[in-house]
Amino acid sequence: xxxxxxxxxxxxxxxxxxxxxxxxxxxxxxxxxxxxxxxxxxxxxxxxxxxxxxxxxxxxxxxxxxxxxxxxxxxxxxxxxxxxxxxxxxxxxxxxxxxxxxxxxxxxxxxxxxxxxxxxxxxxxxxxxxxxxxxxxxxxxxxxxxxxxxxxxxxxxxxxxxxxxxxxxxxxxxxxxxxxxxxxxxxxxxxxxxxxxxxxxxxxxxxxxxxxxxxxxxxxxxxxxxxxxxxxxxxxxxxxxxxxxxxxxxxxxxxxxxxxxxxxxxxxxxxxxxxxxxxxxxxxxxxxxxxxxxxxxxxxxxxxxxxxxxxxxxxxxxxxxxxxxxxxxxxxxxxxxxxxxxxxxxxxxxxxxxxxxxxxxxxxxxxxxxxxxxxxxxxxxxxxxxxxxxxxxxxxxxxxxxxxxxxxxxxxxxxxxxxxxxxxxxxxxxxxxxxxxxxxxxxxxxxxxxxxxxxxxxxxxxxxxxxxxxxxxxxxxxxxxxxxxxxx
Amino acid sequence: xxxxxxxxxxxxxxxxxxxxxxxxxxxxxxxxxxxxxxxxxxxxxxxxxxxxxxxxxxxxxxxxxxxxxxxxxxxxxxxxxxxxxxxxxxxxxxx
Numbered sequence: 001x002x003x004x005x006x007x008x009x010x011x012x013x014x015x016x017x018x019x020x021x022x023x024x025x026x027x028x029x030x031x032x033x034x035x036x037x038x039x040x041x042x043x044x045x046x047x048x049x050x051x052x053x054x055x056x057x058x059x060x061x062x063x064x065x066x067x068x069x070x071x072x073x074x075x076x077x078x079x080x081x082x083x084x085x086x087x088x089x090x091x092x093x094x095x096x097x098x099x100x101x102x103x104x105x106x107x108x109x110x111x112x113x114x115x116x117x118x119x120x121x122x123x124x125x126x127x128x129x130x131x132x133x134x135x136x137x138x139x140x141x142x143x144x145x146x147x148x149x150x151x152x153x154x155x156x157x158x159x160x161x162x163x164x165x166x167x168x169x170x171x172x173x174x175x176x177x178x179x180x181x182x183x184x185x186x187x188x189x190x191x192x193x194x195x196x197x198x199x200x201x202x203x204x205x206x207x208x209x210x211x212x213x214x215x216x217x218x219x220x221x222x223x224x225x226x227x228x229x230x231x232x233x234x235x236x237x238x239x240x241x242x243x244x245x246x247x248x249x250x251x252x253x254x255x256x257x258x259x260x261x262x263x264x265x266x267x268x269x270x271x272x273x274x275x276x277x278x279x280x281x282x283x284x285x286x287x288x289x290x291x292x293x294x295x296x297x298x299x300x301x302x303x304x305x306x307x308x309x310x311x312x313x314x315x316x317x318x319x320x321x322x323x324x325x326x327x328x329x330x331x332x333x334x335x336x337x338x339x340x341x342x343x344x345x346x347x348x349x350x351x352x353x354x355x356x357x358x359x360x361x362x363x364x365x366x367x368x369x370x371x372x373x374x375x376x377x378x379x380x381x382x383x384x385x386x387x388x389x390x391x392x393x394x395x396x397x398x399x400x401x402x403x404x405x406x407x408x409x410x411x412x413x414x415x416x417x418x419x420x421x422x423x424x425x426x427x428x429x430x431x432x433x434x435x436x437x438x439x440x441x442x443x444x445x446x447x448x449x450x451x452x453x454x455x456x457x458x459x460x461x462x463x464x465x466x467x468x469x470x471x472x473x474x475x476x477x478x479x480x481x482x483x484x485x486x487x488x
Numbered sequence: 489x490x491x492x493x494x495x496x497x498x499x500x501x502x503x504x505x506x507x508x509x510x511x512x513x514x515x516x517x518x519x520x521x522x523x524x525x526x527x528x529x530x531x532x533x534x535x536x537x538x539x540x541x542x543x544x545x546x547x548x549x550x551x552x553x554x555x556x557x558x559x560x561x562x563x564x565x566x567x568x569x570x571x572x573x574x575x576x577x578x579x580x581x582x583x
Contacts, residue, residue: 024554031557040575044565045557051568060551082542089505091579139581140573153576156565281503286542294548 005174010212010250012243013220014172015126018185020164020195021133021203022065027160028132029056029099029290036201040155048160050095055289058083062130062162063106063293065194067303069164070107070128072188072310079295081106083130083287091154092134100165102284105129112168113312114177114184115330121177124169135159164195170209170220175239179232182206187311187334199231206235211256212246221246222256226270228263238263242270314339322352331360337375349385351392358384362402366409378412379405387415394475400424423473430482433466433474437482440465451487459483491524492517505582 005012026032030047046054070077084102110125135156166185172178186197186204197204211223226242229235241263246256261270309317314333318324324332332342338359345355359374363384367374387408391401396419407418418424440462441448451458459480466479497517501508508516559565562575571578 026554026556031552031555032559033556039562041565041577042562043559045559049560049565049568057550057552059554061554063551087503089503090582091577138576150581151571151573152579152581153573154579155576281499283503288543291543291545291547291550296549 005176008247009215010243010247011215012172012174012239013170013211013213013223014175014178014239015170015209016168016172016178016181017207017209018166018182019133019205020069020166020189020197022062022162022164023193023195023203024059024061024065024162026059028059028062028130028162029160032160034161035157036203038157040153041157044156044159048094049156050093056099056287058290058293059162064299064303065162065192066106066128066130066164067300068192068194068307069166069189070110071300071304072192072307073107073110073112073125073128073166075107075110075125075128077107077295077300078104080104080292081295082292083290084284085287086131086282086284088282091152092137093159094135094156098132098134099287099290100131100284101129112181112184112188114181116177116180121171121173121181123171123177123181126167126169127165128167129165131163131165133158133161133163170211175236175243178208178239179236182232182235184311184334187336191308191310191336202230205230208235208239208242210239210242210246212243212250221250222258224256224258224270225260226263227260227273228265230265234263234265237265237268238270241268245270311339318342322346322356324352324356328353328356328360332356335374337373341374341381344381345385348382349388351388354388355384358388358405362405363409366406377409379408380412383408383414390415390419395419396424397475423471430478433470433478433482436466436469436474437479437486440469441483441486448487490521491528492520 021034024034027034027043027048030045032043032045032048035043047056067077081101082104083099085097086100086102087097089096105127107128108126110128112123112125114121114123135154136158138153138155140151140153168181172181182204186199189195189197189204195203199205206229208226208229209223210226211221213219213221224242224246226238229238242261249256260273262273263270311330311333315326315329318329318333318339319326322329331338333339342352342355342359345359346352349355363374363377363379367377387401387404390396391398396404404415404418404424407413408415444462444465447458447461451462462483463476463479466483467474467476494513494517497508497513497520501513566572566575566577569577
């Protein structure tokens with residue numbers, strides 16, 4: 001039950017803040033290893049534990065990755081950029097502040113074009129900045145003993161992981177656009193090889209600012225901030241709920257209150273977390289432990305050269321170079337692994353449309369069913385091409401190909417071998433078929449006579465006899481042709 | 489000249505999860521006011537034409553390479569924990 005945006009009197013105005021964990025080897029400001037799902041507190045040091053006297057030093061690779069993301073989002077890289085301390089009292093950071101960026105972020109004024117099928121939404125990127133991730137908190141519930149108050153267990157393995165924040169302009173006009181934007185952002189960043197962008201593992205996260213206004217009005221309404229939108233689906237669902245909630249408030253003559261709300265995926269509603277009066281006052285000031293970065297144009301140019309062809313450009317090229325439809329081109333170029341696979345196939349087999357059809361049809365269906373990526377699949381591009389060649393050569397028909405492909409997918413086998421082992425090969429050898437047909441015609445004079453007198457049914461009978469004799473391996477189309485020719 | 493109000497002090501105290509009674513708030517406000525007064529002397533310096541700086545030393549672009557350094561052991565990391573549970577730092581829950 002998606003929200004029917006077109007028929008609303010109101011228009012949602014949405015801006016997103018995405019957090020992307022970089023896949024460097026070490027943390028943003030110290031040499032501790034990055035990790036996920038390991039024992040608690042095994043990758044920490046005086047720097048990421050905030051011990052007095054320890055000093056952070058910027059990870060060069062993290063800055064390079066951040067620049068890569070900013071460039072891919074068409075941002076201007078600022079000549080001068082510094083870090084700030086963001087102060088807050090919460091045990092997820094041992095320093096009681098997070099090193100982040102404030103008024104001098106790394107990149108500004110970019111955009112990302114989001115394909116919505118029948119239109120494109122250009123989403124402005126306000127800023128791309130660098131910061132460090134926080135530790136993880138595990139809240140223990142009440143123990144049952146009244147004397148024990150609730151507590152938090154803190155794991156600092158994640159504290160200090162390089163984190164990039166990507167903030168959009170309030171350009172997004174529906175929950176569906178928000179979802180598509182996040183998918184496009186994820187796909188784009190995956191192309192850059194700087195993050196694994198897994199919403200499940202939390203290496204890609206998202207908060208949303210949302211308000212509604214009467215259609216045609218310029219002025220933006222009072223917004224709320226929604227947290228905990230931890231999957232593409234929850235992002236859309238959470239926003240749909242919030243947009244409806246705000247519209248109902250306004251329609252009933254009430255007002256939207258500026259507040260931070262939390263999306264609860266179990267009940268599919270948003271709940272108030274804190275209101276503006278309690279809103280955080282972060283008291284930003286320049287981080288005195290870090291020196292400023294003056295961007296060298298050579299560094300930026302060098303990074304620019306490492307950016308591969310991005311989805312939008314790739315899709316246009318696929319359309320032109322391989323004669324694919326816009327839909328097919330977009331489908332294949334949004335995912336880097338899918339695109340690479342497709343092009344590998346194109347280098348060993350000539351009919352690109354055939355490749356695309358198989359990749360988007362049976363292949364994708366099986367990948368989805370098994371919940372694996374094309375990279376993890378056992379079907380090599382070479383084997384897929386071989387199978388397509390075999391189909392083209394008439395050795396197997398498309399129905400047989402489906403089952404051959406299933407075995408290729410399950411066992412990673414060569415299609416030629418599967419056909420041989422299962423004796424699937426169609427008999428398309430004309431002389432061999434003619435010999436069998438001669439025999440069948442000789443043994444069935446009755447039906448032959450009936451066919452000569454114009455009884456079509458007799459032909460089916462004769463074809464059936466040939467198929468039985470060849471154990472179903474004859475090419476029925478050829479059998480039909482040969483019999484018709486012989487008896488006419 | 490009053491540079492900081494009692495409300496400012498209460499606000500900052502709240503952000504830091506600190507509690508003071510009215511007597512302490514009065515005392516701290518006076519003390520902070522004096523400190524700010526003293527620091528305000530800096531604004532007497534003529535800074536016309538001097539670009540803002542974020543760092544006192546003339547150093548820029550200091551990076552480290554992305555190389556793994558040995559972390560401290562879990563046992564050592566937890567040595568300064570106020571309390572411990574299940575290999576984690578145990579702290580009072582903050583809402």
